[in-house]
Amino acid sequence: MTVFETKDALVKALQPYRAKHQSTGFVPTMGALHAGHLSLAARARKENDVVVVSIFVNPTQFNDRNDLANYPRTLQADAEKLQAGGCDFVFAPSVEEMYPEKDTRTFDFGLLDKGMEGTFRAGHFNGVAQIVSKLFDVVQPDRAYFGEKDFQQLAIIRYMAQNLRYPVEIVSCPIVREADGLAMSSRNVRLTPAQRRIVPVIAQTLLASRGKIAHTPLNELKKWVSDTIHQTEGLKMEYFEIVDRNTLQTADTFRSNALQGCIAVHAGNVRLIDNISY
Numbered sequence: 001m002t003v004f005e006t007k008d009a010l011v012k013a014l015q016p017y018r019a020k021h022q023s024t025g026f027v028p029t030m031g032a033l034h035a036g037h038l039s040l041a042a043r044a045r046k047e048n049d050v051v052v053v054s055i056f057v058n059p060t061q062f063n064d065r066n067d068l069a070n071y072p073r074t075l076q077a078d079a080e081k082l083q084a085g086g087c088d089f090v091f092a093p094s095v096e097e098m099y100p101e102k103d104t105r106t107f108d109f110g111l112l113d114k115g116m117e118g119t120f121r122a123g124h125f126n127g128v129a130q131i132v133s134k135l136f137d138v139v140q141p142d143r144a145y146f147g148e149k150d151f152q153q154l155a156i157i158r159y160m161a162q163n164l165r166y167p168v169e170i171v172s173c174p175i176v177r178e179a180d181g182l183a184m185s186s187r188n189v190r191l192t193p194a195q196r197r198i199v200p201v202i203a204q205t206l207l208a209s210r211g212k213i214a215h216t217p218l219n220e221l222k223k224w225v226s227d228t229i230h231q232t233e234g235l236k237m238e239y240f241e242i243v244d245r246n247t248l249q250t251a252d253t254f255r256s257n258a259l260q261g262c263i264a265v266h267a268g269n270v271r272l273i274d275n276i277s278y
């Protein structure tokens with residue numbers, strides 16, 4: 001496995017594979033890798049000739065300066081995990097390498113970014129699209145792998161890839177959870193032991209809501225989820241939405257089998273998201 005810091009070096013390393021029409025699988029990450037990321041890399045390994053994983057904490061997608069400053073950075077440990085996972089190339093560029101000048105592009109996501117993360121993290125998805133499009137330009141993957149934990153991000157990247165006609169298949173991969181249900185996230189390492197003990201309530205509440213949805217009006221179910229989260233001291237819910245899985249528009253009745261419940265919760269200054277299909 002080789003780690004590259006420049007776009008040119010990675011492009012050059014990929015050229016012989018491209019010349020032989022071998023397929024490239026790409027896993028974009030911000031590092032601090034956990035079993036969720038490694039499941040994406042493992043899937044990419046299975047389905048492609050070459051696997052590239054990028055590790056880049058993208059400043060343009062952070063709307064909170066503290067979150068950017070505190071985002072865990074563990075390149076050495078990440079590289080070891082990827083080596084063990086059979087990754088071929090790691091791309092770990094500097095901010096200057098990816099943004100030699102300010103990226104002023106603004107992207108259109110239709111209605112997909114109008115709620116949930118789009119409401120609470122202004123500019124976040126535009127920053128995600130800036131970096132993912134730049135990475136696609138460099139790696140030119142046949143397949144790119146994204147986790148379903150970032151449910152709205154996945155829909156937005158799919159939309160962007162289609163709109164900008166990137167010849168890439170966007171592959172969505174299931175959430176990987178801890179034994180107590182907590183969705184794996186790089187931010188989990190920032191939880192205090194006391195916070196770590198209470199945060200499984202988020203996934204457990206979502207799971208319980210699945211048992212209720214068929215016989216509970218959606219607004220009552222939303223209130224139940226909100227009340228249940230808030231009954232846990234130390235958790236503060238930012239939103240819980242039940243949306244159509246494809247359009248991400250708020251659903252007002254339980255009438256399709258394409259509903260998704262999406263939640264964001266603060267445990268102290270750590271912001272966690274999760275979702276569930278109904």
Ligand code: PAF
Nearest residue numbers: 028029030058128131150
């Ligand atoms: O999901 C993430 O980790 C990031 O948003 C991504 C897709 C790597 C872009 O920086």
